[in-house]
Amino acid sequence: MFNIVTWNINGIRSSQQNLKDLFDSLGADIICLQETKITRDMLDETTALVDGYSSFYSFSRKRSGYSGVATYCKNSCYPFQAEEGLAGTFNAHDDKIDFYDNVHSSFTDEGLRALDAEGRCVITLHKFKEEETLLSLVVVNVYCPNAGENDERLPYKLEFYRALNLRCNDLLSQGYSVIVLGDMNVSHRLIDHCEPEDVTNFSKSPSRVWLDGFLYEGGGKFVDSFRYLYPTKEKAFTCWNTKLNARVNNYGTRIDYIIISNELTHALQDCIIMSDVHGSDHCPVKSSIALELIPSTKLPALCTKYFKEFSGKQLKMSTFVCKRTLTSVEQSNEIEKESEGSEPKKMRLSMKTTKQQQSSLLNYFSMGTTNSVKESVSNSNLSCDTSKLKESSKNSENSKSVLGTTNSFSSASAVWKSVFKGPPPxxxxxxxxxxxxLRTVKKKGPNMNRQFWACSRATGHSSDANAQCNFFVWASAKR
Structure with missing residues (x-):
């Protein structure tokens, strides 16, 4: 038995918990993360080298802090081979799984690079025993592109789906068992969506048509492990809009899947949605599969353990700026330089003495302040008697001027308050x-960045009286 988890973590650096503790709490042997949102230069040692796990990353080469996937394997599940991307475009090492025939023949070189450039896939190859026969299992960790039905990114999303299908079929043709898991960015059936807007055309969207054809029920070679075990379970969602606090009312969608090739269904024991695990707008999904994985004795070249910055082969910037202790040879050289002539040493001593004797600018001001205070005290003693005579005559005049000033300030304040009333409640x-x-429109269009007022309650189903009501008014509208 081994457990495998998929989780869109929405930024691996945003996790407030120690990664080892977090991974151990998931109870999984293989953990596949999506949307890590880091590039290689942002990957630190504590994230790359987690005690008890080996990690394999794919980074976005187009944007920083965007996309990215990572697969962490327990030491008991060391993979035999690993690579990034569906087409192997950026795999410089020879330790790769290969078999890209259908993918490479169906796309141009430019198209293949575009598919792999956003860091959306890591593939690892494992071995397992079945009736004393050693077989191969390939785990395909993917973060599929997000795009609406009329979005300009939809063609790219569909091309990614097509390449994923072709690559998986290439792997199946080699006799490998395959697990495809990750954020697929599509809810398959009506039961997988809290409240779709267009129920009539729901199943006709291009993304759902593709997923239908990929799965066994639509003529494909794969099985949705959760729906295979729980075909009628409702409100089984994996993603919620956190800005609208939608998780409170479980108003979400199921877009995270663990999909297995058909011959593995006999070994599938369970698939659970871990909705109690927080830390992202998605929750983890875990499958238990009755297979005995055999660990490799050597880690693949893609493993972060072999990155130059973590293996000691590449010097870090800290080595150039840290304090260094002189060796005995260097100390003797310094002594020889001092013994060659006494003049430089004397000059240094005289400079040091001069520096000590010179007053700082702060001392100058403090001395000046002290002298001025002394002066003012002496002057006040001389004029003390005359000031007392004048004081009583000025008291009445001062009280009148202060009263007049107060009245003028109060009247001015009233004028300004009448002009600037402040924002309405x-x-x-x-x-x-x-x-x-107050909320802001984030969707592209004529109203983008425009603010509006909405109900403060958590969003939920339209029939839920305790959920957010449909109140809406533009912030710029007069009330």
Whole structure:
């Protein structure tokens, strides 16, 4: 038995928990993460080298802090081979799985590079025993592109799906068992969505049509492990809109999958959605599979353990700026230089003495302040008697001037308050008569970055009276 987990972590550096403790709490032998949001220069040692695990990364080569996937394997599940990308475009080493015939023949070189350039796939090859026969298992960790039905990224998303299908078929043709898991960015059936807008055309979207054809029920060679075990389970969601606090009412979608090739269904024991695990807008999904994995005796070249910056082969910037202790040879050289002539030493001593004797600018000001204080004290003693005579005559005049000044300030303040009334108070929503919250439109279009008022409650199903009501008003509208 081994456990495998997929989790869109939404930024691996945003995790507040120690990675080893986090991984151990998941109870998995292989952990596949998506949306790590780091490039290689951002990867630090504590993230790359987690005690008890080996890690394999694919980074985005187009944007920093974007996309990215990583596969962590326990030491008991060392893979035999590993590579990044669906097409192997950036695999410089020879230790790769290979078999890209259909993929390479179906795309141009430019198209292949575009598929792999966003860091959306890591593939690892493992071995398992079945009736004393050693067989191969390939784990394909993917973060599929996100795109709406009319989005300009939709063609790229569909090309990625097509390449994924071709590569998996190439691997199956070699006799390998295959597990495809990750954020597929598509909810398959109506049961996998909290409340779709267009129910009539839901199944006709290009992404769902592709997933239908990829799965066994639509003529493909793979099985959705969760729906295979729980075909009618409702509200089994893996992703929620955290900005709308949608997780409170479980108002989400199921877009994270563990999909296995058909011949592995006999070994599938369970598949659970770990909705109690927080830290991202997604939750982990874990499958238990009755296979005995055999660890490799040597890690593949893609492993972060072999990165120059973590293997001691590449000097870090800290080695150039840290304090260094002189060796005995260097110390003797310094002594010889001193003994060659006494003049430089004398000059240094005289300079040091001069430096000590010279007053700082701060001392100059402090001395000046002290002298001025002394002067003012002596002058005040001389004029003390005359000031007392004048004091009583000025008291009445001062009180009048202060009173006049106060009145002028109060009248000016009233004028300014009449001009600047400040922002109006937030409106109350119609459904609950509660104070609304201010939100900003993020979707591209004529209203992008425009602000509006909405109900402050967590979003939920339209039939849920305790969920957010449909109150909406533009912040710029007069009230």
């Amino acid at each position: 937030p409106p109350l929503c119609n459904g609950h008569q509660e104070v609304c919250v």
